[in-house]
Structure formats: C-alpha cells, structure tokens
Amino acid sequence: MSRVTIRDIAKLLEVSPSTVSRALKNHPDIGQTTKDKVKRVADELGYFPNNQAVNFRQRKSKLFGLILPELGRFFSPDMVRGIEEITRKKGYSLVIFQSNDSLEKEKECITLCRSFGVDGLLVCLTRETKDIDHFQGFAKNDIPVVFVDKVIKEAANARVLINGFNAAFTAVQYLAKRNYQKIGGVFANKNLTITKRRKEGFKAALDKHGLPYNERFCIHGSSVEEIKAHFLQLLKQVEKPDAIFIMTDEILSAVIQIINEEGLSIPHDIAVISISNGYLPYYINPKITFIKHSGYEVGKTAADLLIDLIENPKMVLQKHIELATYLVELDSC
Amino acid sequence: MSRVTIRDIAKLLEVSPSTVSRALKNHPDIGQTTKDKVKRVADELGYFPNNQAVNFRQRKSKLFGLILPELGRFFSPDMVRGIEEITRKKGYSLVIFQSNDSLEKEKECITLCRSFGVDGLLVCLTRETKDIDHFQGFAKNDIPVVFVDKVIKEAANARVLINGFNAAFTAVQYLAKRNYQKIGGVFANKNLTITKRRKEGFKAALDKHGLPYNERFCIHGSSVEEIKAHFLQLLKQVEKPDAIFIMTDEILSAVIQIINEEGLSIPHDIAVISISNGYLPYYINPKITFIKHSGYEVGKTAADLLIDLIENPKMVLQKHIELATYLVELDSC
C-alpha cells in the first residue's frame, strides 16, 4: 500500500487538497467543522506529511552536513553529541561524512552536501586542506559554513574552536610553577594551525617563567606510530625532560603506552600534563592532570552559531569563537 | 543568485528540458552535437542536479537513518565509522539520531526518519525498549530495518551483533585455565539481552571448569556511578574474587578507576579480563587482556546487510549475524 497523501484525504471528504493542507495547519481561513473532519480522517488513514515534498517545495532540507576527518575516540564523539543535541532541538538533522583526512574526499563530501541541499555545513578540516576555495559554492548560495576545531588561520569564515594558546600556556605555566625545569612537549603535525597555536602558548609560558625552549625536548608526529617512535627516542636521550606537555588525548594515549612499556613512573621519572577532553586522564594511573577542553561545548557552540547564521542572514559571517579551557589538577605532576 | 536548473540550460540552448536531462545522462536518443553543447553549458553555468527533486520524484532519499542511544567513546565511534564507510561506498549517506536511551526519544527519531523518507534504518535500541512495535511503520512500507548490537531477543528482524555468549565464555575459560578460583563479573543492566547473553557465557564457562557461580561476586549496574559503587562494595567484602570478568569497555573504565583508587595491583591483587573494542586495554598499566570485538566490523556488516535487504527485497528479512571475537592476551591475568 502506497502512502496516504493530502489528496487522498481531499477526495474522501470531497474538498480540495489546499483545504486539507490548510486545515491540517490550523489556517484561519478554514472553518472549525472542516478542520475537525480533516484531522479525524487524517488520523484514521495514518497520514503524515511527506517532508521530502515540503522541503523540495521550500527549497530547504532541514539537514546539516557535518564533515570530519574521522570519528575519533576522544574529542569528536562528544562534539558530535553536542552538535546533534542542538540541531535536533532546532528541528534540523545531521548528515555525517568522513573525509579520512583527504582533501579529495573532503571535496567529495562537499559535493554530496550540495546535492542533498543541506541548509548549513559544519566542517572539521583535513590536515591536507590548505585553503577553503572549495567551500565557495556554499557562500554563493548563502549556505552558511562553520569551521570547527581544525581550522585555517587565514580564512575569514565563522569558526569555533578552543583557545589552544591559553590551554597550552596554562599547562606549561603549571609545570613551571611546580619547578619543573626541563619541560618538553609532544605535538601533532607541525603545519597544522591547531599545533602552531598550542606551541606558541607552550613557548610563551616557558618564556614568561624564564625557562629555555629546548627544541630537542619537543617532538612532532602525524600518526600514533610516529609519535610513539619519536617519544621513545626522546626518552633514550642522555638529557631527558623532567616534564612533558601533551597536546591532545590521541597523543596522550600513545605517550602513556610508551611510558608504561618503559616502566617509567609518573610523576617521579617524568611528569605529564595534557590537553584533554577529560576521560582518558582518569583511566591512567596516576590520573593525569589536564587542561579541560570540551568537545561537547565546541559542538554545541558551533551548532548554535550555524543556526544563528541561518536565522539572521545579515549577521557577520566571520564570527570567531574561542572557547575557554580550565585546569583539572590530578596526580601526574 | 538562485541555483542553475535544467530549464536554465534549456532556455539558453533553445531546446527542451527533457533534451537537457537526457543529454546529461548520455541517453542514446540525443545527438552527439546536442550532448556536447548541453554539457559545455552545464559546466559553464556550474550546474549540478538537485537531488531533492530527483529523490522526491523517485521516492528515494539515498539516506540511511542511524538511531543510537548515544555516541559513546568506545564501541559506537568505530561502529559509525564502519557504517559510514559502507553506506558511502554504495551511494548512501547517514543521518544520525541519538535516543538518549529513552524510548520516547527513540520514537521521535523514528518519526523523523520517516519524515525524511530514509531508505533504510540501522538501530541500536535503548535500554527501555521492550518491543519493536514502533518499527512496524517501516515494515509496512518495505523499508528495511537492521538492529545492531543492542537488540531484542524475541524480535524476528535482521540484526547484527557480536556473539556475546562466546566472548564471555572464552574470557572466563581463560581465567579458569590460569587457575583463578574465585571469578567474579561486572555486568550492565540485568534486563538487557546483551547482558543476559554474556552472563550465560560466563556461567557456562564456570560450569564447564567445575567452578562455582557465586552470586556475590557478580555485580550489575546501569550507570558508571552504580558500577563504581557496587564494585567498591565488592572489594570491601571479606571474601573477594581473585579475578573479574568485565562485560564492556565502559564498565572496564569504571572498574579501573576504583582499582587504581584503592591502590590494588593487577593481576596480583585482582586479575582482570574484559570484552573490549581494543583501545582502552592498552592505556591501562598493566595492559588488560581482552576479548576483541570490533565495532568497526559490526558497523560494516550491518550496513552491508541493510544494503542487501534493499537490493534484494525477497531476501529473508530475519537474517541474524553474530560476529566472532578473539582473545588478545596481555598482562592483566
């Protein structure tokens, strides 16, 4: 059996489809008795509106696209949760796409989003993305785009991310105040904006506390394997850091494995502080002191901003939001 | 500027919209010169098809709905990743909904899915869901539904999950073979099918190895807090288990925190084995021996099954797939 349409109801009641349509949405032009009849019949027939038709007509889709490099285990699930909550509350749904950190796939995702006619787009850029020209199609059609977490510094688009500079600064300052002298850092890919910002904060805090920035104590890596290998090298050096700052949960997970495998004791052999979404630090013994950044908040804020942009098209499209972070003092330094 | 339609191209070239439509899809009825002209103009104007119109016409949406209790940090991200990979490859996209483990919200999600006209549905049921009558609307309209991970035993629908009985059996057998005598278990909510199956495997293994099933060594909890409280109580008992089986990563994360806080040593004070997606066990010191179940594989398998059901409508809709698990031997027992 095919689905019940407004015309089916209309025929049954011998009224026009437009009357049924208006009756169902309590349009004042329709008499109460007609409204009642229509609603009763609609109910009996199990009618429900075909959103595809409505959206097509209104040139809306009530869908947001969400493009991520991948669904990780730390930050992104929380972020997606936050995004989904807000969008849902506002009557939108979320279509997710994974770009696998490939620029080419990111472009594919964009094409898909356009073909679905998404009403807005949330994007966490791939590490390969150097410019955002491929998003211009959306700007032309007045479809707002909000960049989240991984952004491009030069781009003048709306974006939401955490204040990585402050987070790193706070972390390193904490180490400095506890008299750690040889502070190292473990960072992601050097070229990413997110890495640069956090490293700037790292250096600034060292500087403020009169500590030297030692290049040899800082390692970078684009994958878990790279991080592990480089960190192991660092531990084998003659002169080792007495404390390390860690840029993300992913990196923390890698570093912890090496520390455990090497049988080192935290904080005795090496102190650790991390920027984290706040779960992993509690699984580790001792619990890792961290700078809390909330994927959930980032997601909610980004979704809110996107909805703002849709509801107030005149609003500046270049709003930048940097969310604050805070220290959670545990046992690792 | 509004988006370019097939009629815009038609007007420009003084042909009919149908000619443009056919030209763009290489229909043999259209002459080569016309095809070339159409394609060139389409390109110049930046035309791309309006999927909303097409899908509406075909009564397809090329969307799958995915309803989850929530986006967790262990199993579900991997599962979503697997689902997304397969669906994407087959030309579908994924709309995700969170039911927050509420039956009412689950029903809301279903309504949304229907209104979007999803072509298929993947569902991980809430803990409140006792029957699946609210999915009957899909059955009537021949829209396939695949249940994933959290299922209802009685329901005769397609489903994909891991073989929880075997996983638990293997785990407990491993403990038994290593001469642990007092084996306890930490389980989720008693009423869930997923819990029942794993507990059956737990008991069966004890039975096979002539070990007693001790109710006092088994705890249940529906939340992290409950688990923590109950597990702490268990540790304070006079007679304590010498090894514990843990049913999920979420529970493992809670148990580990208590063990750390109590200053117990694994496996000396208590041995641990868990069913896990395979990340958390490596973050813990010592690394936790676990039964590997793959959210990624579950996701891929479920998506494959769903696509099968769409492409071969005659196929039995009641296919049950239980994925195998395997032991990963680490250092916790």
Next chain:
DNA sequence: ACGGATAGCGCAACCCGTTGCGTAAAATAG
C-alpha cells in the same frame, strides 16, 4: 434593501528532474 466586509473554500501554479509517448525530419530500403 443595498453595499461592503468577511468567512470559507477552490484553482492552478510552483518546486525540478524524469520519462512515456508522440512526431517531424532525415536516413535507408525497396
């Protein structure tokens, strides 16, 4: 009783790509 207001509903176009059918022109066959 007459003019204007208002309530209540229908008509038809619209959104845009697709597709069955029809047809004129060109090509081929006989």
Next chain:
DNA sequence: CTATTTTACGCAACGGGTTGCGCTATCCGT
C-alpha cells in the same frame, strides 16, 4: 521515388504539499 525505419527531439504529466489570488455565500450595518 515512394515506403518504412531510424534519429532526434518536444510535450506534458508526475511526485505531494504549499500559497497567492479569486470567487461565492453569508453577515452586518445603515
């Protein structure tokens, strides 16, 4: 040079809900 086929394209309806406009019937005021 007809008769038939083939080529190449156009027409119009379809999908389903929405909406501006127009029309009729009733109601109210004077």
